[in-house]
Amino acid sequence: MIYFTQIELACKHCGAFNLHSGFGEELDALREAFGHPMVARSGCRCKEHNDRPAAEGGAGGHPLSLHICDRPAHADKGQQWTLGIDIAIPDGAYRGRLFTIAWSRGWSIGWNAKLRFLHLDRRDWIGMPQTSFDY
Secondary structure (H helix, E strand, O other), X not given: OOOOOHHHHOOOOOOOOOEOOOHXXXXXXXXXXXXXXXXXXXXXXXXXXXXXXXXXXXXXXXXXXXXXXXXXOOOOOOOOOEOEEEEEOOOHHHHHHHHHHHHHOOOEEEEEOOOXXXXXXXXXXXXXXXXXXXX
């Protein structure tokens, strides 16, 4: 990876790091097309961190989250990997530009207005349709 480090994408609870093959490269390609810095808020998550409520120091993530890298619900042939990332959004113009470019490149996108981040994932790589949603 060029624009992201293993440290910033690793699980904040245990340091687990396991990206789906090609995910790091696709993330770099998105960053290159976007042309602006992207700050990762969450990348890989162990299942324990994902499932623990945010009020208790966890991520409070969906049980089928594409962030989970040690026991993912969508494991492909026994592999364990992450297909999702959350990017901090400083303002509406940034959000609009990133959304437009990511969508055109096949990323699925979720907007969390309260916490001001875009969730980006490549669910299409595991046969799920591209989608956009709000938290």
